[in-house]
Amino acid sequence: METFPIFRTLRHVPEESKDKVISDEDVLETLLKVFQALFLNEFSKQSAILTMLPEPVKSKYQDLLPMQHPRDNLLETKHEQQNIFKPEEILYKTLGFSITRATSSLISAGRGTVYQKYEPVFFQSIGNPFIFRCVDGVLIDGNDKGISKVVYRSCSGRDRLGPLKMSDSTWLTSELHNPLAVGQYVNNCSNYRAANVCYQEFDMPTIFPIELKQYIPNIAYNYNEQRPLRCVVLVALRDINQGEELFSNYYTIIS
Numbered sequence: 001m002e003t004f005p006i007f008r009t010l011r012h013v014p015e016e017s018k019d020k021v022i023s024d025e026d027v028l029e030t031l032l033k034v035f036q037a038l039f040l041n042e043f044s045k046q047s048a049i050l051t052m053l054p055e056p057v058k059s060k061y062q063d064l065l066p067m068q069h070p071r072d073n074l075l076e077t078k079h080e081q082q083n084i085f086k087p088e089e090i091l092y093k094t095l096g097f098s099i100t101r102a103t104s105s106l107i108s109a110g111r112g113t114v115y116q117k118y119e120p121v122f123f124q125s126i127g128n129p130f131i132f133r134c135v136d137g138v139l140i141d142g143n144d145k146g147i148s149k150v151v152y153r154s155c156s157g158r159d160r161l162g163p164l165k166m167s168d169s170t171w172l173t174s175e176l177h178n179p180l181a182v183g184q185y186v187n188n189c190s191n192y193r194a195a196n197v198c199y200q201e202f203d204m205p206t207i208f209p210i211e212l213k214q215y216i217p218n219i220a221y222n223y224n225e226q227r228p229l230r231c232v233v234l235v236a237l238r239d240i241n242q243g244e245e246l247f248s249n250y251y252t253i254i255s
């Protein structure tokens with residue numbers, strides 16, 4: 001078993017504005033592609049919810065899937081007979097890669113409860129190595145256990161719009177609906193295992209499609225939070241081969 005190196009490896013970024021490997025537009029486009037594919041994959045489950053949404057949202061999917069009009073029972077049955085893929089298969093079909101949490105060769109897109117820097121996080125933070133500190137002081141608690149899990153579940157239940165979820169809480173279980181929600185399990189690089197991914201902060205735009213919010217694995221701690229929801233994605237720094245373990249750099253200095 002390897003241990004943390006004596007000297008911490010540091011990632012140095014010259015300026016905050018340059019701390020992005022890919023553009024926010026590319027992050028958004030990628031997330032939309034995956035979330036939409038996940039949504040369509042379970043469309044028969046989603047259609048009941050869709051009927052309650054405003055007409056522009058409904059018509060978007062009637063155009064895409066004319067065979068699956070919610071009022072057409074026969075065709076709905078036909079859809080149910082179609083193969084439904086596993087979320088990780090959808091990821092592979094959409095982006096050409098898949099990712100799984102597995103036992104590390106050492107041991108273990110950012111997800112969790114988002115705290116603004118003035119919000120109380122003391123008890124949740126005790127002995128919690130999953131807290132990610134953003135450049136502006138916003139904290140993201142990606143711990144799937146204990147008080148962190150209770151807080152996330154509670155905020156997630158609070159923000160539902162009737163049957164429509166505004167966030168994904170399946171990352172707290174073994175049945176992930178969003179296969180990208182594994183970022184917090186990535187281990188720190190060392191002098192022997194270089195980082196192959198890096199963290200990139202991303203603010204979810206408020207105009208994000210309402211029916212796809214159910215795949216966002218983050219939630220604001222404060223119900224009245226007006227700011228866009230902060231997320232963190234991991235971006236590959238080079239081509240990553242099949243079976244390779246991911247390593248990020250926990251310590252980034254921006255000056």
Ligand SMILES: C[S@@+](CC[C@H](N)C(=O)[O-])C[C@H]1O[C@@H](n2cnc3c(N)ncnc32)[C@H](O)[C@@H]1O
Nearest residue numbers: 003004106107108129130184185186187188189
């Ligand atoms: C954010 S968690 C990472 C996820 C963790 N591996 C897991 O699956 O629970 C951070 C913890 O992972 C472990 N860790 C991360 N990088 C490590 C490394 N290079 N060597 C040993 N342990 C590491 C440490 O216990 C650290 O407190």
